[in-house]
Amino acid sequence: MPPNPVVILAGGEGARLGGDKPLRGLGGRRLVDWALERARGYGGPIAISVRWPGQIAELDGLVEIYDPPGLEGPLAGLGAALTFADAQAAAHVLTIPCDMPWLPDELADQLLAGLGETALAALPVVGGELQAVCGLWRASCMARLEAYAATGRRSLKGFASFVGAVEVPWDQGASDRFLNINRPEELQAAESVLAERAS
Numbered sequence: 001m002p003p004n005p006v007v008i009l010a011g012g013e014g015a016r017l018g019g020d021k022p023l024r025g026l027g028g029r030r031l032v033d034w035a036l037e038r039a040r041g042y043g044g045p046i047a048i049s050v051r052w053p054g055q056i057a058e059l060d061g062l063v064e065i066y067d068p069p070g071l072e073g074p075l076a077g078l079g080a081a082l083t084f085a086d087a088q089a090a091a092h093v094l095t096i097p098c099d100m101p102w103l104p105d106e107l108a109d110q111l112l113a114g115l116g117e118t119a120l121a122a123l124p125v126v127g128g129e130l131q132a133v134c135g136l137w138r139a140s141c142m143a144r145l146e147a148y149a150a151t152g153r154r155s156l157k158g159f160a161s162f163v164g165a166v167e168v169p170w171d172q173g174a175s176d177r178f179l180n181i182n183r184p185e186e187l188q189a190a191e192s193v194l195a196e197r198a199s
Contacts, residue, residue: 003043004108005090007081008035009074009133010098011051011067022056022098024187027194031181032056034101042094042108047084049077071149074133074156078145085139097133099181101190104174111136114168120144121165126178130167132156134178 010022010032022032032048036059039046047063050056055064065084067076078095085093092115094108104110107124114122115136123135133156141163148162170178181187 004092004094004112004136005045005047005081005085005088006039006042006094006096006108007065007077007084008032008039008046008048008098009077009081009095010035010048010056011077012073021181024181026101026181026187026190031101032059032098035096035098036062038096038101038103041105044090044094045084045088047081048098049080051076071154073154075145075149075154075159078135078137078156078159079142079149082137082139082142082145085137086142090139092136092138094136095133097180100134100178101181102177102179103134104170104177107134108136110170111168114166116166119166120163121160122168123160123165124170124178125167126170126175130157130160131178132160135160135165 012021022030024031026034047065048056048059049065051067053064065080068079071079081093081095096103111122111124120141121135121137124131144163145159148159179190181190
């Protein structure tokens with residue numbers, strides 16, 4: 001089976017981080033560059049989900065995909081990812097966010113194993129917390145997403161429940177691999193981790 005397409009979700013405003021989250025620096029690199037490194041490690045075609053053309057500059061030819069009309073937030077990014085998977089004639093698509101710089105190397109493989117033959121989606125659970133932005137989704141979820149959005153709901157976790165997503169548990173010791181940078185203090189903490197690793 002060829003590697004799944006990977007879509008980086010980078011269309012959010014990142015207001016809690018002061019805006020332009022994908023462009024925030026960590027260890028001398030943009031958060032989106034960390035995400036791109038992770039995506040390349042999973043194989044398969046890569047795209048980045050943004051809200052408008054040119055939202056993120058200097059992407060070295062990386063395919064940009066855009067939020068479908070009528071959707072917003074991570075759910076819109078998933079809609080774009082599912083459309084991208086369909087265009088690639090792929091059975092699945094892996095979504096990762098632009099603000100988790102140290103996702104596990106084995107993320108794609110473990111989610112695929114958890115997906116099995118019949119589930120529509122598989123998502124990691126770390127310390128009891130569902131990481132809905134890191135998901136392996138069947139391309140056929142698009143029809144269900146449209147039905148879900150028609151109810152007025154917009155939660156990505158809610159959609160995962162709607163399609164009966166499989167929860168794939170990760171060892172509690174892997175919680176740092178799912179570090180999510182939403183606030184200035186979390187970015188500062190990530191810088192401290194890098195400094196400790198370098199010392």
